[in-house]
Amino acid sequence: MKNENQSLEEEEDWGMKTWKNLEKVREISPLIQCITNYVSMDLMANTLLASGASPAMLHCLQEIPDFTPHADALCLNVGTLSPDWLPSMKSAAELVNELGKPWVFDPVAVSASEFRLKTCIELVGLKPAVIRGNASEILALANASRDTHSSKGADSSHGSMDAIEAAKSLAKASGAVIAVSGAVDIITDGQRLVGVHNGVAMMQRITATGCAVTALIAAFVAVDPLHAFEATVSALSIFGVAGELGMDMAKGPASLRMHLIDSLHGLDQATILSQVNISCMSRAS
Numbered sequence: 001m002k003n004e005n006q007s008l009e010e011e012e013d014w015g016m017k018t019w020k021n022l023e024k025v026r027e028i029s030p031l032i033q034c035i036t037n038y039v040s041m042d043l044m045a046n047t048l049l050a051s052g053a054s055p056a057m058l059h060c061l062q063e064i065p066d067f068t069p070h071a072d073a074l075c076l077n078v079g080t081l082s083p084d085w086l087p088s089m090k091s092a093a094e095l096v097n098e099l100g101k102p103w104v105f106d107p108v109a110v111s112a113s114e115f116r117l118k119t120c121i122e123l124v125g126l127k128p129a130v131i132r133g134n135a136s137e138i139l140a141l142a143n144a145s146r147d148t149h150s151s152k153g154a155d156s157s158h159g160s161m162d163a164i165e166a167a168k169s170l171a172k173a174s175g176a177v178i179a180v181s182g183a184v185d186i187i188t189d190g191q192r193l194v195g196v197h198n199g200v201a202m203m204q205r206i207t208a209t210g211c212a213v214t215a216l217i218a219a220f221v222a223v224d225p226l227h228a229f230e231a232t233v234s235a236l237s238i239f240g241v242a243g244e245l246g247m248d249m250a251k252g253p254a255s256l257r258m259h260l261i262d263s264l265h266g267l268d269q270a271t272i273l274s275q276v277n278i279s280c281m282s283r284a285s
């Protein structure tokens with residue numbers, strides 16, 4: 001049982017850890033290869049740039065042997081999946097695995113079809129370092145063939161707290177860090193369980209914010225691949241803080257999108273230390 005001072009210390013640690021991780025992204029500017037859906041390409045690339053990382057939206061199978069070895073991490077996203085892109089996704093994931101670099105997976109709308117579910121299960125088998133989805137996606141992926149009540153679309157019909165047990169079991173089965181986004185983002189490696197309380201509800205009204213934060217996770221994991229759990233927590237918190245700052249200036253989803261990117265670009269240490277809101281949750285076992 002922790003006393004109040006210990007949990008305060010822990011939260012201060014997360015603030016500093018998050019700032020240091022952002023500084024590292026800005027300093028190293030990791031190259032992130034994204035094989036992602038058409039809807040998300042613009043927001044994802046701009047989110048990476050605003051954080052200090054370098055995006056490359058590159059999905060041609062013939063280019064992977066030349067290009068992928070230069071990437072510091074890979075982000076795979078099945079949002080507008082088609083069979084043509086699948087060999088590129090698999091080949092890039094296999095290559096980064098061989099090279100000992102991390103890759104991050106976003107199982108957008110995993111329950112939309114049998115083909116998508118089968119594809120996502122195959123991609124999870126290629127050992128992503130992190131899987132980030134909303135609660136409905138993580139529940140469906142964890143329950144895979146058992147689940148008959150999954151939502152079909154890209155938006156969640158569950159809260160992130162509903163997916164805690166599913167996230168823990170998926171983390172243990174896959175070996176990946178699992179991040180469930182929502183009002184509270186839940187991050188687990190099967191043992192540790194952390195909640196990120198940053199962000200604003202309006203972020204759900206902008207398409208591809210989930211995709212964008214998955215790519216941001218890839219950038220943070222790229223600069224600290226041995227601490228994928230901490231990197232994932234930091235990226236989600238940073239994106240949430242940018243959303244909170246952006247919301248102070250926004251009139252609705254369209255202007256929030258712009259102000260979120262501006263805020264991400266301008267984040268400084270004092271703001272991060274005062275706004276990062278991360279808690280260790282007691283339910284890990």
Ligand SMILES: Nc1ncnc2c1ncn2[C@@H]1O[C@H](COP(=O)(O)OP(=O)(O)O)[C@@H](O)[C@H]1O
Nearest residue numbers: 134155181182183199200201203204209210213
């Ligand atoms: N109710 C909420 N309150 C605060 N932040 C939220 C809320 N819902 C989602 N977010 C944030 O919006 C971003 C996208 O998450 P989400 O909407 O769950 O993903 P997806 O677009 O894949 O469904 C995340 O950074 C998440 O923390």
Ligand SMILES: Cc1ncsc1CCOP(=O)(O)O
Nearest residue numbers: 037039079154208209210211
């Ligand atoms: C609407 C939509 N349709 C196919 S991909 C996509 C974007 C999904 O983005 P996110 O998962 O971040 O909401």
Ligand SMILES: [Mg+2]
Nearest residue numbers: 108154210211
């Ligand atoms: Mg999504």
